[in-house]
Each structure stands twice: as C-alpha cells, then as structure tokens.
Amino acid sequence: MKKISESAVRRLALYQRFLQEAASSGVDTISSGELAERGGTTSAQVRKDLSLFGSFGKRGLGYDVPELTRQIREILGIDRTWRVALVGAGKIGSALFSYRDFQQRGFRIRAVFDSDPAKVGQDWGGVAVSADAEMDAMLRAEGIEIVIVAVPAEAAQAVVDRVVKAGVQAVLNFAPVRLRVPRTVTLRNVDLTLELEGLSFALTSR
Amino acid sequence: MKKISESAVRRLALYQRFLQEAASSGVDTISSGELAERGGTTSAQVRKDLSLFGSFGKRGLGYDVPELTRQIREILGIDRTWRVALVGAGKIGSALFSYRDFQQRGFRIRAVFDSDPAKVGQDWGGVAVSADAEMDAMLRAEGIEIVIVAVPAEAAQAVVDRVVKAGVQAVLNFAPVRLRVPRTVTLRNVDLTLELEGLSFALTSR
Numbered sequence: 001m002k003k004i005s006e007s008a009v010r011r012l013a014l015y016q017r018f019l020q021e022a023a024s025s026g027v028d029t030i031s032s033g034e035l036a037e038r039g040g041t042t043s044a045q046v047r048k049d050l051s052l053f054g055s056f057g058k059r060g061l062g063y064d065v066p067e068l069t070r071q072i073r074e075i076l077g078i079d080r081t082w083r084v085a086l087v088g089a090g091k092i093g094s095a096l097f098s099y100r101d102f103q104q105r106g107f108r109i110r111a112v113f114d115s116d117p118a119k120v121g122q123d124w125g126g127v128a129v130s131a132d133a134e135m136d137a138m139l140r141a142e143g144i145e146i147v148i149v150a151v152p153a154e155a156a157q158a159v160v161d162r163v164v165k166a167g168v169q170a171v172l173n174f175a176p177v178r179l180r181v182p183r184t185v186t187l188r189n190v191d192l193t194l195e196l197e198g199l200s201f202a203l204t205s206r
Numbered sequence: 207m208k209k210i211s212e213s214a215v216r217r218l219a220l221y222q223r224f225l226q227e228a229a230s231s232g233v234d235t236i237s238s239g240e241l242a243e244r245g246g247t248t249s250a251q252v253r254k255d256l257s258l259f260g261s262f263g264k265r266g267l268g269y270d271v272p273e274l275t276r277q278i279r280e281i282l283g284i285d286r287t288w289r290v291a292l293v294g295a296g297k298i299g300s301a302l303f304s305y306r307d308f309q310q311r312g313f314r315i316r317a318v319f320d321s322d323p324a325k326v327g328q329d330w331g332g333v334a335v336s337a338d339a340e341m342d343a344m345l346r347a348e349g350i351e352i353v354i355v356a357v358p359a360e361a362a363q364a365v366v367d368r369v370v371k372a373g374v375q376a377v378l379n380f381a382p383v384r385l386r387v388p389r390t391v392t393l394r395n396v397d398l399t400l401e402l403e404g405l406s407f408a409l410t411s412r
Contacts, residue, residue, distance in 0.1 A: 004407075006404065009404050010394070010400060010404065010409075011402070013400050013403045014319070014400075017299075017384075022269070030294075038314055038384065050207065054357075061284060063247050075407070075410075075411075076403050076406060076407045076410070077403075077409060077410030077411075082402075082406055082409075091300060091301040091305075092305070094297060094393070095297040095298045095300070097370075097399070098297050099298070099398060101398070101399045102398070102399060106406075107399070107402045107404070107406075114301045123213050145409060146402065146406070169409060170405040170406075170408060171399055171405075172405060176307045182266045183349050186404075186408035186409070188401045188404050190398065190401055192302070192305060192307070192396065193305075193307045193308060193311050193313070194216060195396055196288075196308065196313045196352065196378060197215070197219045197282050197379055198212060198215050198216065198288075198392075198394050199217075199352050199376040199378060199394055200282060200283035200284055200288055200352070200376075201210075201215045201281070201283055201310075201377060201390070202376060202392035203283060203352070203376050205210070205279075205281075205283075
C-alpha cells in the first residue's frame with residue numbers, strides 16, 4: 001500500500017462520518033462533490049483519496065453509500081473495537097473517559113492509571129483507576145493497543161517510554177510537550193493551545 | 207500578506223515553543239535545522255515558512271532566539287491577551303477551563319455558559335457560570351473575541367449561530383459535528399475521535 005498522508009486519513013474519516021449520516025437518512029448514493037464539501041476539499045481530491053485504496057463508485061452514478069461506508073471503515077480499521085488505556089485521571093483524563101463518541105466508534109477504555117493515591121481505586125463506571133506502578137504489567141495483561149496520555153507535560157516522556165516498552169504501538173498525547181517515540185510507534189498529538197493560536201493568527205492577520 | 211496555510215501556522219506555533227524553551231535554557235542562536243526537527247519538517251521548509259513574513263536570520267549564523275521569538279509571537283498574535291468565552295460547562299468544558307496552558311499563553315476565559323440550571327451560578331475560580339439565555343448580551347458586553355464550543359453535537363450549530371450573530375469571529379469547536387459559519391468567521395475543530403481513527407488506521411495498515 002502506498003504511503004498515505006495524515007491529511008488524507010483525516011479526510012477519509014470525515015467522508016466516513018458523512019456517509020454514516022447519509023445512510024441513516026436513507027440516502028443510497030452520493031457524489032464526490034457532496035463528499036468534498038464535507039471533507040472541506042474538492043471532488044478531484046475525493047476521487048484521488050479514494051483511488052489510493054482501490055476503485056470505488058461508477059462514473060456519473062456516484063458512490064454506493066453502504067458499500068463505500070463499509071470499505072472506508074475497513075481501511076481506517078474502525079470495523080472492529082480497540083483496547084485503549086488512559087494514563088492520567090485528572091480533569092482532561094476524566095473528560096476523555098466520559099467521551100461518548102470514543103465508545104460509539106469502538107475505542108474502549110479498559111484501564112485507567114494515575115500516580116495519585118487518592119485516585120487509585122476509584123470506580124469509573126466499571127473501570128477501577130489503577131496505580132501507576134501497575135501500568136507496565138497491566139498494559140501487557142490487558143493487551144492494550146492504544147494509549148491516551150493525559151498527564152502533566154513534565155511526566156509525559158517517562159510515561160510514553162514505559163508504554164512503548166510494554167509493546168504499545170499507538171499513542172495519543174494530550175500533554176503540551178513534544179514526545180520522542182521509536183519509528184515503529186505511531187504518535188498523534190492533540191495540542192489544544194495550538195488550535196487557539198491558529199485562531200489568534202487568523203484574527204491578527206485580517 | 208500572502209495566504210498562509212493552516213499547516214504553516216501550526217509549524218510557526220511549534221517553532222515558537224521551541225524558541226521559548228531555547229531562550230529559557232540561555233540559548234542565543236538557533237539553526238533552521240534545529241527548528242525543523244521541532245516542527246517535524248525540513249530546514250528548507252523552515253526557511254520558506256519564515257520567509258513568508260519577512261527576512262529573518264543571517265546566512266550561516268542561524269536565527270537570533272529572542273528576536274525570532276518576538277517576531278513569531280507578533281505574527282501569531284500571541285504577544286497580547288485574548289478574551290475567550292466557553293460555552294458548555296460539562297466535563298470537557300471543565301477540563302478546558304482548568305487547562306493551565308491556555309492561561310499561560312494569554313487566552314483568558316472570561317465567561318462560561320451552560321443551559322443546565324444546576325450549573326448556572328457555580329463559581330469556577332472567579333468566573334461564575336452564566337445561563338445560556340444571557341450569552342448573546344454577555345458576549346458583546348465582555349468584548350469576547352474567541353468562543354470555545356463544548357456542548358453536545360446536537361446543540362452546537364444553534365450555539366455557533368448565536369455566537370456569530372453576537373459578532374464573535376473565531377470559534378474553537380469540540381463538538382463532534384461539522385458546523386457552518388460565514389466566511390468572515392474562522393472555525394477550528396478539535397475532533398478527538400478523528401485522532402484515534404488516525405491511530406487505528408496506522409495500526410491497521412502496517
């Protein structure tokens with residue numbers, strides 16, 4: 001498979017949501033123009049994105065909604081569930097834990113870790129908060145595939161080093177710091193302040 | 207000024223963080239290679255990004271850290287403070303409100319709104335949660351420049367329509383839904399599930 005850019009993957013995920021909405025409204029076929037609007041791009045880009053993975057749709061007839069939905073779900077790997085752990089049971093961690101959309105899309109948080117003894121043992125809707133010291137063994141025992149890091153910036157690199165050592169290959173980082181991971185590990189950063197800076201730039205450069 | 211891509215703005219913000227770290231470690235000059243590493247890009251891209259805004263640095267000598275920091279802060283509009291309001295006092299809203307990095311970078315949350323009577327009147331560290339009905343008038347009265355939307359997906363479009371009507375020109379949306387805004391308004395979306403989908407794609411396509 002060709003190397004797919006992060007932005008192409010992002011667009012595929014947006015197309016997929018639109019397809020789901022369309023399907024639930026009983027729409028059977030959809031044009032590249034409609035998908036383009038949803039993905040914030042052009043029809044040509046939609047056709048190019050989808051052609052990376054094979055041939056979809058019929059010229060002039062548009063795409064078959066259930067079929068394309070199924071194929072994109074498979075491409076994105078969201079036709080299954082994922083075993084996720086959350087490190088950091090603070091405010092951000094707690095908000096992420098309750099985020100319904102994760103659950104609905106198959107991302108199941110199976111373990112939560114924190115170094116604060118006051119938090120360890122708390123019952124979070126069926127998941128008990130575990131001590132930081134138990135993390136390494138539990139990541140392996142639970143077969144965790146994705147780890148969400150929601151600890152303070154100064155603690156994040158040490159956490160991710162342990163997570164990587166425990167064999168986890170995908171990390172979503174919310175700590176406002178740049179983390180180093182081996183090439184075999186995929187790291188995505190959600191940098192909340194960066195988004196606000198994008199807005200301040202837009203307001204300033206008018 | 208030329209049209210600057212969202213990704214270029216993002217890289218500038220990353221360079222700026224690295225410059226701040228460098229400054230606090232007493233580093234005076236920095237090369238485009240070092241900035242490139244931080245921004246996850248190439249030296250050529252760094253030079254191109256910075257050249258969009260004027261001429262920085264001296265060939266072979268690198269960039270002057272305090273000077274470049276000052277200039278990027280000015281370009282990004284983070285050499286000042288911004289008046290921010292938060293709509294939605296749920297778990298995500300509460301986590302964002304306590305997010306220290308916003309405050310440190312000059313994004314000051316001055317008002318919080320919620321439609322839940324049980325939340326209205328709560329004191330959030332000096333800011334009282336206001337009733338949803340007061341939002342339109344308060345956005346104007348407080349001169350709010352940026353609004354963070356952290357309400358459920360089904361409520362988000364109605365909120366953003368009112369925010370836009372109240373004259374706010376920058377919106378950061380956390381609701382997992384695509385919002386429509388006029389062209390004069392800048393909208394950024396933080397889509398938490400999209401990031402996890404990026405990871406599931408990476409794990410699947412190995």
